[in-house]
Amino acid sequence: MQASDNRSSAPLLALAGLTKIFGTLKACDAISLEIAPGEIHALLGENGAGKSTLVKMLFGVLAPDAGQIVWKGEPVSINSPFAARHLGIGMVFQHFSLFEALTVAENIALSLDDSVPIGQIAERARALSEGYGLPLDPDALVADLSVGERQRIEIVRTLLQDPQLIILDEPTSVLTPQEADRLFETLEKLRSEGRSILYISHRLEEVRRICDRATVLRHGKVVGACDPRQETVASLARMMVGGDVADVTIGANAGDGRVLIETRRLSLPARTPFAVSLKDIDLTVHSGEVVAIAGVAGNGQSELFDALSGEVTTSRADAVRLSGQDVGRKGITERRLLGCGFVPEERHGHGAVSQMKLSDNMVLARHASDAKTFLGGGLGLLKRDAVWAATERVIKAMDVRKSGVDPHASALSGGNLQKFIMGRELDRNLSVLIVNQPTWGVDAGAASRIRQAIVDLAKSGAAVVVISQDLDEVFEIAHSIAVIHHGRLSASEPARTLTRERIGLLMGGAAPEADTVPEAAHAR
Numbered sequence: 001m002q003a004s005d006n007r008s009s010a011p012l013l014a015l016a017g018l019t020k021i022f023g024t025l026k027a028c029d030a031i032s033l034e035i036a037p038g039e040i041h042a043l044l045g046e047n048g049a050g051k052s053t054l055v056k057m058l059f060g061v062l063a064p065d066a067g068q069i070v071w072k073g074e075p076v077s078i079n080s081p082f083a084a085r086h087l088g089i090g091m092v093f094q095h096f097s098l099f100e101a102l103t104v105a106e107n108i109a110l111s112l113d114d115s116v117p118i119g120q121i122a123e124r125a126r127a128l129s130e131g132y133g134l135p136l137d138p139d140a141l142v143a144d145l146s147v148g149e150r151q152r153i154e155i156v157r158t159l160l161q162d163p164q165l166i167i168l169d170e171p172t173s174v175l176t177p178q179e180a181d182r183l184f185e186t187l188e189k190l191r192s193e194g195r196s197i198l199y200i201s202h203r204l205e206e207v208r209r210i211c212d213r214a215t216v217l218r219h220g221k222v223v224g225a226c227d228p229r230q231e232t233v234a235s236l237a238r239m240m241v242g243g244d245v246a247d248v249t250i251g252a253n254a255g256d257g258r259v260l261i262e263t264r265r266l267s268l269p270a271r272t273p274f275a276v277s278l279k280d281i282d283l284t285v286h287s288g289e290v291v292a293i294a295g296v297a298g299n300g301q302s303e304l305f306d307a308l309s310g311e312v313t314t315s316r317a318d319a320v321r322l323s324g325q326d327v328g329r330k331g332i333t334e335r336r337l338l339g340c341g342f343v344p345e346e347r348h349g350h351g352a353v354s355q356m357k358l359s360d361n362m363v364l365a366r367h368a369s370d371a372k373t374f375l376g377g378g379l380g381l382l383k384r385d386a387v388w389a390a391t392e393r394v395i396k397a398m399d400v401r402k403s404g405v406d407p408h409a410s411a412l413s414g415g416n417l418q419k420f421i422m423g424r425e426l427d428r429n430l431s432v433l434i435v436n437q438p439t440w441g442v443d444a445g446a447a448s449r450i451r452q453a454i455v456d457l458a459k460s461g462a463a464v465v466v467i468s469q470d471l472d473e474v475f476e477i478a479h480s481i482a483v484i485h486h487g488r489l490s491a492s493e494p495a496r497t498l499t500r501e502r503i504g505l506l507m508g509g510a511a512p513e514a515d516t517v518p519e520a521a522h523a524r
């Protein structure tokens with residue numbers, strides 16, 4: 001292992017003029033950057049700036065159209081993830097690819113080539129997890145693990161291949177503040193061993209905290225490089241988006257007092273052995289109010305979203321009331337017709353069909369609620385012009401950046417697709433909005449725009465539920481906050497009287513009345 005003080009030595013990785021073109025769009029336009037040994041290097045940029053495209057070229061998933069990758073002084077061509085790993089480049093993806101019914105060791109074994117003998121995997125995984133402060137039981141079933149623990153499996157299986165460069169894509173978006181602190185300790189240790197890290201994140205506070213250098217991309221080009229520790233969150237955001245990022249202003253609840261979202265003893269059995277059951281959930285949201293539901297992923301958030309949206313119905317009609325009607329037994333289309341909008345967490349395959357154009361995705365979500373506008377004549381034929389007008393309106397309002405006029409959803413960057421899906425709902429005249437993770441993977445400028453739009457919707461008299469793991473977001477936009485843990489929801493409390501520490505406690509499963517922080521929650 002190399003020592004940490006060789007940051008000034010020859011770069012581990014140097015990119016010269018790396019370019020990737022999709023049709024007429026230069027997703028990466030002559031990108032040059034260097035990563036030194038023992039450096040945590042942030043890759044920043046607004047949605048669609050080209051970050052994922054760049055790292056896909058580094059990990060052998062996409063072939064560059066021009067430019068050069070120089071690894072330890074030698075030009076290389078990386079034509080597969082296998083080739084990347086062989087060189088010493090590892091990647092921890094944002095979305096985990098784990099089999100829930102298998103153990104930690106079995107999952108690790110599946111992803112490795114023959115370099116680690118199968119009989120040694122559990123033992124080596126245990127040693128690595130202990131050495132790097134990533135507690136993990138190789139014999140545990142993945143289904144029983146928290147999201148943070150699942151991420152540790154991904155990190156450990158990357159480390160098993162002894163990489164010199166580790167690419168991390170939005171690693172903290174699924175972690176509690178305490179788990180994120182632990183991850184930062186692991187990253188410090190990796191850095192101290194001379195390993196380098198390429199760190200993609202929209203969370204600028206953590207970039208300031210742990211990164212040595214940052215390269216900023218905009219429209220596929222490098223537009224700046226800096227030492228993030230010398231910057232403020234605002235100056236980093238400005239570099240990314242090319243202008244100031246507006247603060248969201250929430251204001252007092254200006255509604256008329258009507259209850260628009262209500263659940264009464266909402267209980268649902270777990271749908272699969274790995275799902276969470278909902279237990280006696282009582283939730284009340286008034287007109288003009290934003291209620292945030294915080295919690296660590298996998299504690300019943302998607303089950304609650306499904307029950308509120310009507311993707312899963314309940315046996316009691318009054319278990320869910322929306323817009324003043326008992327809707328527990330009604331499906332999603334009937335609920336949409338009552339003026340309710342829903343944005344699920346998963347964009348591909350749930351919020352949008354990846355292989356369909358944006359305009360077709362518009363029809364899929366709004367064919368019933370906008371039947372008068374979208375369908376014409378006695379035969380109910382699709383009015384393409386009207387659909388396109390609505391699609392274009394959303395693209396404009398949310399500043400959706402795309403290549404081509406009406407691309408497939410799969411051709412949008414993650415953040416831009418999220419903007420489109422949010423905009424498709426916000427463009428309707430809603431009285432109720434239920435949204436799960438509204439700004440996951442969305443850049444600072446777009447996140448502020450989405451949050452302001454949610455707040456403005458509430459100001460217009462709608463009731464909003466925002467399910468979010470992002471505590472900054474929760475505090476920025478909510479009037480009240482409740483926490484979900486193991487399928488139970490705490491009573492909502494006014495945001496202005498809650499502390500982060502108390503929320504972290506509730507997220508970790510402490511009883512609502514607890515006012516001391518248990519040791520686990522302190523772990524740093």
Ligand SMILES: Nc1ncnc2c1ncn2[C@@H]1O[C@H](COP(=O)(O)OP(=O)(O)OP(=O)(O)O)[C@@H](O)[C@H]1O
Nearest residue numbers: 022027047048049050051052053411412413414415
């Ligand atoms: N397969 C593809 N076909 C066509 N265009 C694509 C494809 N993949 C990406 N793009 C386009 O390339 C540009 C860069 O996308 P990329 O995913 O690299 O951005 P990003 O910086 O990672 O954004 P985000 O923060 O939203 O993930 C975007 O305009 C996107 O629409």
